[in-house]
Amino acid sequence: MNRLNEQFEKYLLDNLPKSKSFHPHFEKALQQMLVAGGKRFRPLLVLSVTDALQPLLLRNALPVAYAIELLHTYSLIHDDLPVFDNADLRRGMPTLHKTYDEVTAILVGDALNTHAFFLLADAPLPADTKVEIVKELAREGGIEGMIIGQAIDCWFEKKKLALDELKFLHIHKTAKLIAASLKIGAIICNEKEIAKKLYDFGIDLGLLFQIQDDLIDALQDDTKAGKTTSNDENKNSFVNLLGIDGAMKSADELVEKLETGLEAFDTKLKNNLKKILNNYLYRHKNL
Incomplete structure (x- = not known):
């Protein structure tokens, strides 16, 4: 585990979302998929860029990186629901709707999504910087990004898409949040010129990530992948x-x-980017 990963993991565990009430398990469910681990790929992209451009802002970037991890985790929880992928396993653990119920899983996803934007609003950064970050994450994680990608994925299940349509789907569903993570690192540092280059780089990186995930689904079992696999037979995947x-x-x-x-x-x-990406650029070679 590298230095940035250690810093982020400690920050996450010290700042787990809380919900104090007499509900028997909601707070535990709220934290479960976060403490289960994960690659932390998107937050580490934010921190790697910030550390390279303005290392003195690294501590200020931690809540932003955490917010992106919350948004990503919400999307996984919802993606695993019976109405979507109906997956049994995520991050090596039973999915939330399996451990508890669908209502709990939906509400935990909703909570992590909204809490992400609370963290951004509360981050120790200038107000105009925070507005730019909120706009970026809401756009790329919302109707111009992840949401329309998911909508297309679901609507066209069992209907074969052309390659350009498949790329559109996965650029929006997967790549845009990865690209936004890189760009947000530059926004934190007020580096507008490099922000655009990082975003474009991130779109290609996100497409690679998706192709690799499709290969993992086809070639690995649930135990090795740490999530439900062999689940894409009827989906529009690159495989x-x-x-x-x-x-x-x-x-x-x-x-x-x-x-x-x-x-x-x-x-x-x-x-900085190589330290993260060397773990991922070639992972399809080892399947």
Whole structure:
């Protein structure tokens, strides 16, 4: 675990969301998927960019990174619901609707989503910076990003999409939140020029991430993946459209593009991102 990961994990565990009431399990459910772990990929992107551009702002960036992890976790909880993927396992644990019930899972997801924006509003950053971050996360995690991606994914299940439509789906459902995480690191540091370059880099990174997830679903079992797999048979996945070999080839092409993109960043930013991305750029090679 690297330095930024350790800092973030400690911050998360010290600031778990609380809900004091006489409800028998809601607070435990609220925290369960957070303490279960996860890759922390999106918050680490925020912190890596901030640390490279303005390291003195790293502590101020922690609640922002945490907010993005809350938003991401809410999306996973809802994605696992019976009405969506009906998954049994997430982060190596039973999904919330399996441990408790659907009502609890829906409300926990709702709570993490709204609490994310409370954390952003309360972050120790200038007001105009916080407004920009709220706008970015609400847009990319909302109707112009993750939500329309999910809507397309569900509506067109069992209906084959063309490759450009499939890319649109996954750019919105997955890539935009990853791209926003990189861009938000630059917003924290008031680095507007690099923010756009990081966002574009993040779209390619998000597409790679999705292709790799599709390959994991096809090639790994639940235990190794830590989540329900073999769940994409009727979905519009890169594996279903391109086959295993075609998806692998697309992943390799994106890795090459991302490696070129990394070289365009200054040394500290490039090195910080490499520390995270080296764990992910080639993970499809090991399936």
